Amino acid sequence: MKFLENSKLEAINSALTIENGDCCVIGRLESYSCKMAGDDKRLFKTLSHEGDPNELTVLSPPQTMMSSISPAAYSASLSADEGENPLNYACSRKTLYYLISTLNASFRPDYDFSNAKSDEFSREPSVNYVSNFINSxxxxxxGERYNRLSSLLWTTINEEINLDDCHVYSYNPDLDSDPYGDEGCLWSFNFFLYNRRMKRILFFTCKAQSSSLDDKSIHEDPIDEFEFESFNTNLPLIVP
Known part of the structure; x- marks a missing residue:
């Protein structure tokens, strides 16, 4: 995967490092082109030996799905895409390869996800459903700190990945594989916004950490430190 530099995403990332009372939030948004590099090619060959790249592999049920949303409603929300079956929690082996490669690119050199299994991933119902989960x-x-940031955050994401054309996947590892499995982590999420037409993935990873164990470098209120006027915020907000 090729990392795509984006100054607006970098500013958002700085603003997503926020301390608030007894905990702090540390978030990252990173954009990747689905372009194979050396390590990616080796991983793709390994996965290809396990089966046809276009063959479906079963994923876990959506992690963000509330009890009020039935599996039937989830299935109905999925579009029939080439290589993917809207009736199952599944994706192609090639898509799974992209998700694993994105994790490797984002967390290297501290973690290697090459052996991650398909049941550690989920396909989420929709972009709007995941955005509501993230906003909540x-x-x-x-609180208000995020309310001041959320509109710009989703506008910037939309500019980079075009939310209308995205499928969303999540990574839900066990404790041994979790890069956020350290002491003091209160919760975390890892979402992949995948635009097949653009051949691009936007990775949104975030954790809430107990402040008592937190890095002293975290800003008191980083949102005030950035001049957001330079951003193009005239695009319509796709996600409420």
């Missing part, structure tokens, strides 16, 4: 999670911890 961050809003509950950060």
């Amino acid at each position: 999670s961050l809003g509950a911890v950060l």
Whole structure:
């Protein structure tokens, strides 16, 4: 995967490192082109030996799905895409390869996800459903601080990945594989916004950490430190 530099995402990332009372939030947004590099090619060959790259592999049920959303409603929300079956929690082996490669690129050199299994991933119902989950999670911890940031955050994401054309996947590891499995982590999420037409993935990873164990380098209120006027915020907000 090729990392795509984006100054707006970098500013958002700085603003997503926020301390608030007894906990702090540390978030990252990173954009990747689905372009194979040396290590990626070796991983792809390994996965290809396990079966046809276009063959479906079963994923876990959506991690963000509430009890009020039935599996039937989830299935109905999925579009029939080439290589993917809307009736199952599944994706192609090639898509799974992209997700694993994104994790490797984002967390290297500290972690290697090459042996991650398909049941550690989920396909989420929709972009709107995941955006509401993210807004609720961050809003509950950060309150007004996140309210001041959320509109710009989703506008910037939309500019980079075009949300209307995205499928969303999540990574839900066990404790041994979790890069956020350290002491003091209150919750975390790892979402992949995948635009097949653009051949691009936007990775949104975030954790809430107990402040008592937190890095002293975290800003008191980083949102005030950035000049957001330079951003193009005239695009319509796709996600409420």
